[in-house]
Amino acid sequence: MRWSRYFLSTSKEPPKDAETISHKLMCRAGMIDKVSSGVYTYLPLGYKVLRRVEGIVREEMDRTGAVELLMPALQPASLWKESKRLDEMGEEMIRFTDRHNRLMLFGPTHEEVITDIVRRYINSWKQLPLTLYQIQTKFRDEMRPRFGIVRAREFLMKDAYSFDRDEKGLDESYQKMRDAYKRIFTRCGLEFSIQQADSGVIGGKFSEEFVAKGECPELEVGHIFKLGTKYSETMKAFFVDRDGKERPAVMGCYGIGVSRIVAAVIEGNSDRKGIIWPLSVAPFTVLVIPVNTEDTTTINTAEKIYSDIKCKGVEVLLDDRDISAGMKFSDGDLIGIPLWVVIGKKFVEKGKVEVKIRKEDRFFEIEPENLTQWILDYIKRDSK
Numbered sequence: 001m002r003w004s005r006y007f008l009s010t011s012k013e014p015p016k017d018a019e020t021i022s023h024k025l026m027c028r029a030g031m032i033d034k035v036s037s038g039v040y041t042y043l044p045l046g047y048k049v050l051r052r053v054e055g056i057v058r059e060e061m062d063r064t065g066a067v068e069l070l071m072p073a074l075q076p077a078s079l080w081k082e083s084k085r086l087d088e089m090g091e092e093m094i095r096f097t098d099r100h101n102r103l104m105l106f107g108p109t110h111e112e113v114i115t116d117i118v119r120r121y122i123n124s125w126k127q128l129p130l131t132l133y134q135i136q137t138k139f140r141d142e143m144r145p146r147f148g149i150v151r152a153r154e155f156l157m158k159d160a161y162s163f164d165r166d167e168k169g170l171d172e173s174y175q176k177m178r179d180a181y182k183r184i185f186t187r188c189g190l191e192f193s194i195q196q197a198d199s200g201v202i203g204g205k206f207s208e209e210f211v212a213k214g215e216c217p218e219l220e221v222g223h224i225f226k227l228g229t230k231y232s233e234t235m236k237a238f239f240v241d242r243d244g245k246e247r248p249a250v251m252g253c254y255g256i257g258v259s260r261i262v263a264a265v266i267e268g269n270s271d272r273k274g275i276i277w278p279l280s281v282a283p284f285t286v287l288v289i290p291v292n293t294e295d296t297t298t299i300n301t302a303e304k305i306y307s308d309i310k311c312k313g314v315e316v317l318l319d320d321r322d323i324s325a326g327m328k329f330s331d332g333d334l335i336g337i338p339l340w341v342v343i344g345k346k347f348v349e350k351g352k353v354e355v356k357i358r359k360e361d362r363f364f365e366i367e368p369e370n371l372t373q374w375i376l377d378y379i380k381r382d383s384k
Helices: 021-028 044-063 077-083 111-121 167-187 230-234 258-268 296-311 325-335 345-350 368-382
Strands: 032-036 039-042 074-076 094-097 103-106 130-139 154-164 192-196 206-212 220-228 238-240 246-248 250-257 286-290 316-318 339-343 353-357 362-366
Touching (some): 021 032, 039 044, 077 103, 077 230, 111 130, 111 230, 154 167, 154 258, 167 192, 167 206, 220 230, 286 296, 286 325, 296 345, 296 368
Parallel strands (some): 286 316, 286 339
Antiparallel strands (some): 130 154, 154 250, 192 206, 220 250
């Protein structure tokens, strides 16, 4: 991608209402745009990171054997009345009456919908265990949205639900998800802790939350619950066991704030200059910077490097803007691309390009003909 043709605009100053590092840097780096309080557009750079995180979450969920589906954001209030949770959610739940005078809501979570699905399709012990998950936009009418996408009114979430025959099965499903969460957050470059937590309106007998390191006081990025039979008994999600007896499915639920992970990564991976993306979630792997855009040799070399790297399947951004080198370097630090290739003074003097590793803030001099392989080797080492 060429910067001149990409929809990416940076700024020197963050919005006045930005409190956390992640909120400030996401706005300055042109990742998000505020539509209204707690509601944001993901601009192309931010959306690329969101999709990278989503991809890691999906890979690890599939690795556990969980099956993906997609449930509606709109839910009938009747399901929530059946589970006896409608009045527990308070004003955070966005509700409205449709043209047929039926009470509807935008789902902040999907225990009721998934239990309704399972009770209509699962009836035998032979069909269990089963874990279903989705990655979907959720809605909560936060009283005071804060910290950018961290406490927003609309956010992307992965929610999974396990159904087992007994408590032993639930323990196994819970541990499988717990391990998957650790892999997800590690792959995303997060430092995190696991803490026993209050189950709140979700309910159940036990829960743990995954808290990411950072200055934001709300960087909870994941929460897992042992629900037991709270929903299956209330909503009659029964199955027939091997002895012919009817039993309620034993449930667990497992949530990850996909969009919150993006903010958490920035909180834990930034410096005074800007973001420092881990390779696993970076919007681009390589940033190519030709310093003198008026020099034909420099431009031709940059174009060849850009083409060679791109042909190897590596995401690369070519800064072909006609601006000063200082501005290019400043923007490069801000948006946090892991590897830079600078075609500048060293190329004129020695015929070598300079490679900067953003997280180490240091340069290496490399011959252009060896550059692509050096980058591929670096990516391979970093991914181990």
